[in-house]
Amino acid sequence: MSESKSPYLLSMSGITKRYGGVRALENVSFDTHRGSIHALLGENGAGKSTLIKILSGVVQPDSGTIELDGNTVSFANPQQANDLGVSCIFQELSLLPDLTVADNIGITRPPLKFGMIDYRAQRRIAEEALARVGGENIDPMETVSNLSLSRRQMVEIAKALARNPKILILDEATSALTAADVDKVFKMLHRLRDEGMAIIYISHRMPEIAELADTCTVYRNGTKVETFKNGTKSDSAVVEMMIGREYSSVYPAKSSRPTATKPILKVSDFSWNDELNGIDLEMRTGEIVGLGGLDGQGQRQLQLGLFGTLIGSSGSVEINGTTVKLNSPKMAKSDDIGIALVPEDRKYEGLMLSMTVRENLSFAAVEKMSRMGVVDKRAEEAAIDEMIALLKIKADGIDGPVGALSGGNQQKVVIGKWLMTKPRIILLNDPTRGIDVGTKQEIYQLLQKLAAEGCAILLYSTDYDELIGCCDRVLVMYDGRIVRTLAGDDLNETNLVSAALNLPEQAANRPEPKKLQEASL
Amino acid sequence: MTVSSEPADLVSRQKYFGWVGRLSAAQRGILIAMLIFASMFIVYGWKQAAGLTPNMINTAANKGALLALVAMAQTLPVITRGLDLSVGATFVLANCLASTIVVDGPIATTFGIFGVLLLGLACGAVNGLIIVYGRLQPLIATLATSAVYFGIALAVRPQPGGSVNFELADFMTRSSFAIPHSVLLLLAVVVFIWIPYRRSVLGRAAFAIGSSEQAAYMSGIPINRAKMLAYTLSGLLASIGGILLTALTYSGAAKMSIANEYTLNSIGAVVIGGTSLFGGVGSAVGSIFGAFVMRTVGDLLIVFDINPVLQPLFVGVVLLVAVSLGSLRVLRIKNRLDIYR
Numbered sequence: 001m002s003e004s005k006s007p008y009l010l011s012m013s014g015i016t017k018r019y020g021g022v023r024a025l026e027n028v029s030f031d032t033h034r035g036s037i038h039a040l041l042g043e044n045g046a047g048k049s050t051l052i053k054i055l056s057g058v059v060q061p062d063s064g065t066i067e068l069d070g071n072t073v074s075f076a077n078p079q080q081a082n083d084l085g086v087s088c089i090f091q092e093l094s095l096l097p098d099l100t101v102a103d104n105i106g107i108t109r110p111p112l113k114f115g116m117i118d119y120r121a122q123r124r125i126a127e128e129a130l131a132r133v134g135g136e137n138i139d140p141m142e143t144v145s146n147l148s149l150s151r152r153q154m155v156e157i158a159k160a161l162a163r164n165p166k167i168l169i170l171d172e173a174t175s176a177l178t179a180a181d182v183d184k185v186f187k188m189l190h191r192l193r194d195e196g197m198a199i200i201y202i203s204h205r206m207p208e209i210a211e212l213a214d215t216c217t218v219y220r221n222g223t224k225v226e227t228f229k230n231g232t233k234s235d236s237a238v239v240e241m242m243i244g245r246e247y248s249s250v251y252p253a254k255s256s257r258p259t260a261t262k263p264i265l266k267v268s269d270f271s272w273n274d275e276l277n278g279i280d281l282e283m284r285t286g287e288i289v290g291l292g293g294l295d296g297q298g299q300r301q302l303q304l305g306l307f308g309t310l311i312g313s314s315g316s317v318e319i320n321g322t323t324v325k326l327n328s329p330k331m332a333k334s335d336d337i338g339i340a341l342v343p344e345d346r347k348y349e350g351l352m353l354s355m356t357v358r359e360n361l362s363f364a365a366v367e368k369m370s371r372m373g374v375v376d377k378r379a380e381e382a383a384i385d386e387m388i389a390l391l392k393i394k395a396d397g398i399d400g401p402v403g404a405l406s407g408g409n410q411q412k413v414v415i416g417k418w419l420m421t422k423p424r425i426i427l428l429n430d431p432t433r434g435i436d437v438g439t440k441q442e443i444y445q446l447l448q449k450l451a452a453e454g455c456a457i458l459l460y461s462t463d464y465d466e467l468i469g470c471c472d473r474v475l476v477m478y479d480g481r482i483v484r485t486l487a488g489d490d491l492n493e494t495n496l497v498s499a500a501l502n503l504p505e506q507a508a509n510r511p512e513p514k515k516l517q518e519a520s521l
Numbered sequence: 522m523t524v525s526s527e528p529a530d531l532v533s534r535q536k537y538f539g540w541v542g543r544l545s546a547a548q549r550g551i552l553i554a555m556l557i558f559a560s561m562f563i564v565y566g567w568k569q570a571a572g573l574t575p576n577m578i579n580t581a582a583n584k585g586a587l588l589a590l591v592a593m594a595q596t597l598p599v600i601t602r603g604l605d606l607s608v609g610a611t612f613v614l615a616n617c618l619a620s621t622i623v624v625d626g627p628i629a630t631t632f633g634i635f636g637v638l639l640l641g642l643a644c645g646a647v648n649g650l651i652i653v654y655g656r657l658q659p660l661i662a663t664l665a666t667s668a669v670y671f672g673i674a675l676a677v678r679p680q681p682g683g684s685v686n687f688e689l690a691d692f693m694t695r696s697s698f699a700i701p702h703s704v705l706l707l708l709a710v711v712v713f714i715w716i717p718y719r720r721s722v723l724g725r726a727a728f729a730i731g732s733s734e735q736a737a738y739m740s741g742i743p744i745n746r747a748k749m750l751a752y753t754l755s756g757l758l759a760s761i762g763g764i765l766l767t768a769l770t771y772s773g774a775a776k777m778s779i780a781n782e783y784t785l786n787s788i789g790a791v792v793i794g795g796t797s798l799f800g801g802v803g804s805a806v807g808s809i810f811g812a813f814v815m816r817t818v819g820d821l822l823i824v825f826d827i828n829p830v831l832q833p834l835f836v837g838v839v840l841l842v843a844v845s846l847g848s849l850r851v852l853r854i855k856n857r858l859d860i861y862r
Contacts (some may be wrong), residue, residue: 045788058739077738077741078738078739078741079741079742079743080741081741082741083741090739094735094736094739094740095736096728096729096732096733096736096737096740096798096801097732097733097801098546098728098731098732098801099725099729099732099801100545103725107725107729107740107742108740108741108742110722110725112722113720116720116721117720117721117722117725119720143545143546159740175527265835272855273855299815304856304858307854307859309857309858310855310856310857311854311855311856311857318849328857349858427823509729
């Protein structure tokens with residue numbers, strides 16, 4: 001008998017991982033059996049993704065051991081993990097867009113004939129793998145970039161399966177699938193489990209986990225909270241486990257602000273490309289409106305749409321009662337409209353890292369400070385100095401490259417750059433991600449001040465505390481739609497989490513897990 | 522099991538474009554380059570008073586094949602989303618070395634050919650080592666090695682001159698049954714180097730790297746070895762071009778202008794041939810036609826009695842038109858940010 005010494009197929013223990021000073025995982029363990037589906041639960045940033053990346057060889061842990069079949073292993077790269085039977089389907093697709101479906105499925109271990117890739121065999125393997133996941137309507141010879149997102153996700157699953165893994169990891173792998181596809185994939189996962197595969201499943205969709213999983217483990221803030229058998233805990237108990245941390249009060253009081261009656265921004269039935277579905281939104285001056293929900297439910301797209309970068313959107317946008325057509329960021333920031341966007345990725349979309357702080361601050365507003373195409377140097381310097389004082393940007397770095405500043409100071413520069421344009425509507429995409437508490441607090445104070453001075457602010461944040469602490473009301477998005485608006489006493493963490501998971505309102509009890517017809521599989 | 526509906530975009534593409542819609546991006550690129558070349562060559566033959574003689578075809582083929590070999594050399598790094606500015610210098614260096622060692626009897630000539638090919642492999646391998654393990658940008662790394670290789674060429678042959686085995690040179694540059702041997706050489710390179718390369722694991726890895734290096738890494742693809750091979754083979758192809766140049770000129774010459782001209786034109790030929798400078802899509806076969814398109818421009822000027830001094834102008838216009846055809850994808854973009862990706 002070549003049965004393993006350990007009762008577990010996979011056993012991870014004492015896993016710790018830090019990124020710089022930030023703790024992603026602290027002394028975390030994880031065990032799973034063969035022939036089981038194990039769900040990982042937790043908020044954004046709880047450490048699930050890091051754990052999965054370690055297991056699939058994408059990142060290496062600072063300490064801790066991984067045992068596979070009773071043998072201690074370590075993966076220096078994804079290839080080694082693949083070779084030992086760990087296949088991962090990542091949230092961000094790992095497909096090669098310019099290659100065909102068959103090429104992609106066979107990419108790690110293509111069938112060879114005389115040392116060359118045997119296209120016919122590869123095509124057959126691809127067809128089999130696609131049929132296995134229920135994607136037999138996908139042409140193996142089609143180029144991946146021609147497929148829709150949901151088709152691509154099916155290919156991604158087929159690709160992972162074609163390697164015949166012992167452990168299959170699905171990280172939000174069903175987020176883009178249609179309901180019919182999800183059904184097929186679930187049937188397949190149950191079949192694979194019964195054949196003895198260990199499946200690790202990450203999803204924010206609670207009903208899916210209820211239907212699919214055998215065992216669940218909850219993570220929070222980089223530590224493991226609890227492992228339990230699926231169906232033994234209510235939804236609300238699980239949500240509590242996910243959020244259960246103290247509420248830290250770094251938030252300035254929400255000042256009572258004069259709120260206009262007429263909306264400065266009115267968006268009706270705004271849709272784009274299946275990623276935004278009929279968004280209605282109204283904002284008044286002096287208001288801080290939050291965008292909540294899980295990452296990737298269309299929040300970024302909504303802000304980009306309001307900033308004029310999406311082509312082919314439908315619906316209407318009114319500024320102060322006038323319908324406008326937003327065709328570019330240049331138009332969005334113009335005096336008539338006055339929208340500013342503090343983007344998600346400050347390094348690539350927000351800053352010119354090798355240029356000085358001064359130069360970065362004046363980029364967006366340089367037209368406002370020039371006459372007939374000539375920059376008024378004195379006005380520019382005065383405005384920059386004012387902004388540096390307002391934001392308390394570290395003074396010794398302002399003539400050096402912005403890339404040399406800390407993350408918090410960089411973020412201040414991005415915000416300052418847009419405040420220089422004197423915007424009326426400010427869109428912020430997760431402005432405090434990865435920055436220190438002190439700077440966070442300064443940014444919160446700044447937001448309150450701007451609102452008091454008459455700006456309308458639309459803040460997207462992955463941090464629920466932040467939404468509760470800063471916003472007058474929060475719009476929760478799910479699947480490209482606004483599913484709930486929370487304000488006043490309703491604006492609390494439990495409601496935010498359950499709305500983000502699109503659970504029915506006031507749902508404390510989970511609906512009975514659907515009985516599966518195992519016989520039909 | 523019931524089959525759910527086919528993705529709509531795929532169906533319409535097949536309906537409206539027929540078999541052309543079924544072609545891959547690389548195949549469409551080859552087709553466009555072929556059509557441009559064919560129409561130019563038909564016009565050329567039609568305007569010739571004497572019609573096309575085998576002799577003229579042979580001369581045109583020889584000229585085109587030189588650039589075609591260098592362009593094929595350029596194609597491999599470009600597919601990995603790199604660039605090789607040293608192909609021209611490698612080509613000239615191979616020419617200078619060939620004019621020194623591909624001489625005398627059949628045995629010495631054979632060894633000489635192997636020597637030149639080894640040199641080409643070495644030049645490419647050095648590029649690969651610097652780019653893969655030195656982690657330098659291909660552009661600057663090959664700009665530097667280009668100067669080094671040219672310097673070595675000058676050392677090998679300070680003054681133009683030398684000679685080459687006459688039988689070999691004559692064989693490489695004449696025709697049999699009206700088929701130029703230089704075209705057969707290109708065919709051989711395609712069949713024995715390009716097609717096996719494209720179908721090898723490392724060859725496909727090169728396409729994967731150019732398509733998305735991050736996804737390639739996540740898929741566990743041997744990235745370093747694939748890049749090494751791409752640059753090494755590039756050097757080999759450039760040195761084959763150098764041998765053909767020696768056969769055509771019966772001598773060697775270390776001229777900077779030749780190295781630069783071939784390097785820059787090779788990039789143009791690669792793009793006309795449908796290979797994307799963003800990597801991941803392309804074919805050395807397309808580059809052959811791209812090279813012939815660029816070479817035929819000069820011949821067309823002659824038959825239309827236009828001052829040959831204007832050749833660069835017309836080459837530039839042809840290049841712009843060809844590239845425009847290839848970048849129509851921008852019209853399909855739905856998020857303006859994607860234009861800058």
